[in-house]
Amino acid sequence: MASRVSLKAKGKSSKGSKAAEDRSASECLKEWTTWAMRKAKVITHYGFIPLVIIIGMNSDPKPPLSQLLSPV
Structure with a gap:
């Protein structure tokens, strides 16, 4: 009773070189x-922010780090 894992590719699948052309x-x-x-x-x-x-x-x-991070 083991379940099978099916691997499906995400995104566009190209079958053969014709689809790529x-x-x-x-x-x-x-x-x-x-992208x-x-x-x-x-x-x-x-x-x-960094x-x-x-x-x-x-x-x-040169301000201290606490002065840079404070909202005032």
Whole structure:
């Protein structure tokens, strides 16, 4: 009574080389652009505040970290 695990591929599945040849350049560009924008969104989301802290700590009057993190 063991259950079988079925492995299904996510996304577009290409069966054979004909499916890969049918994709136009605009579809490839659209897919690459979507992928790049998703990665840029994640990088911007997690990298903005650390970037501000690093820039603030390297400014001319060196403030302490507590002063950079306080909202005042």
